Amino acid sequence: MITELEQETLDIDWFFISGESIAFVASGGGKLPASVAKSLERNQMLASFFRGLPVRSEIIINPDLNSVVTTAIDERYLADFMHMAERGLYSFDKTVLNNFSEPHYHLVARPVTPLKLDQLPAEIREIISESQYSGDIESTIDTNLIL
Template sequence: MYTEIEQQTLDIDWFFTDENHIGFVASGAGKLPETVAQSSENNEKLISYFRDLPEISDVVINPELDSLLVKIFGSGADERYLQDFVSMTKKGLYSFDKTNLNNFLDYDYHLVASPMKPLTLKDLSQNILDILIKTKYPDNINSAIDISRIE
């Protein structure tokens, strides 16, 4: 389990699905969906699994990312910011980051990068699929998301 203090102070990687594709999220010290928060053990399994996958896709950086980051940080995306998101997107995952930092209860996340060849649920082993499908987003994940809508 992730405690509320851990959620407020750590940038926790977590994953979700729209019932076809897979999203990778950097929490930015935001509140996690209950399905993720209740089992740090399951989340660690997903982290290990997805980080160990081979690269399968080219990456498309969100064309609106620089202007969004200028509003948030005062500067655009640099290689250091993009590194982890690009790494996960090359594995076929859609990558998201918290939009409003320092606001624990804000649920808005923006798309950082999309895979040209997305990994799908049918590509996953059953034990990983069983964990991942607990965290579902009701809409397509190819744009900004509001994680309060995760079922």
């Protein structure tokens, strides 16, 4: 289990699906969905799997990023989001950093050729399918909509 104290003080990588699409999120000290917080081990398994994938896609940086992010948008900020988008995952960052209960995340980068749920090994598909988002993955997400 990932405790609330750990969630509030760490920038935890986590993952979810929306339909057949897969997303990567940097928590920025935000509250994790219960489906993610219930198992640190399973979350680390997903992170290891997705980080180890080969590059599969060109990426598109969110053209509205400057209007959302208050910090400098440079290569250092973009690097991890680009890394995950190149592997086919939609990549999100916390909109209001270090505000534990604020549930909104913005899209930083998206793949041109997304990785699809049915392309994952069964064990990974089973774990990530526990965290499903019911909204539009191409915009700001609200973690309250993740089951």
